[in-house]
Amino acid sequence: MEDQPITPHAVPVFDAEGNLTYIGDDGRRYVVGPLPEFDEANVDQVMQRLLAGQNLFAELENLASQWLEQICGVDLSRSTALALLLSSLEMALDPGEDDVSG
Numbered sequence: 448m449e450d451q452p453i454t455p456h457a458v459p460v461f462d463a464e465g466n467l468t469y470i471g472d473d474g475r476r477y478v479v480g481p482l483p484e485f486d487e488a489n490v491d492q493v494m495q496r497l498l499a500g501q502n503l504f505a506e507l508e509n510l511a512s513q514w515l516e517q518i519c520g521v522d523l524s525r526s527t528a529l530a531l532l533l534s535s536l537e538m539a540l541d542p543g544e545d546d547v548s549g
Contacts, residue, residue, distance in 0.1 A: 458501045461494060 459469040459479065467479040511532060519525045 458497055458504055460497070461490060465490070 457470050459467050462468045462478070469477055469479070471477055514532065515525060515528050519528050
């Protein structure tokens with residue numbers, strides 16, 4: 448059985464161990480992983496930026512849902528469309544190692 452992607456239900460947060468975590472739309476908690484070592488001031492700054500971006504994240508989530516609704520159909524399943532969206536975003540937002548200009 449193919450693993451289905453889990454949509455975050457809320458903005459990621461840091462848990463007591465310093466791991467970035469989120470609650471999925473399935474109600475389960477997911478641990479993204481430990482972040483590089485930060486002092487307490489840096490963690491607070493990162494948390495403030497995450498919280499400040501909460502509304503923008505909700506807009507992105509809404510736009511992604513609209514896009515999926517528009518392109519999914521008999522010939523393109525939701526899981527395939529979601530994989531296409533995520534891989535396209537990853538390529539568009541991460542220039543990768545081949546980018547020598549940056």
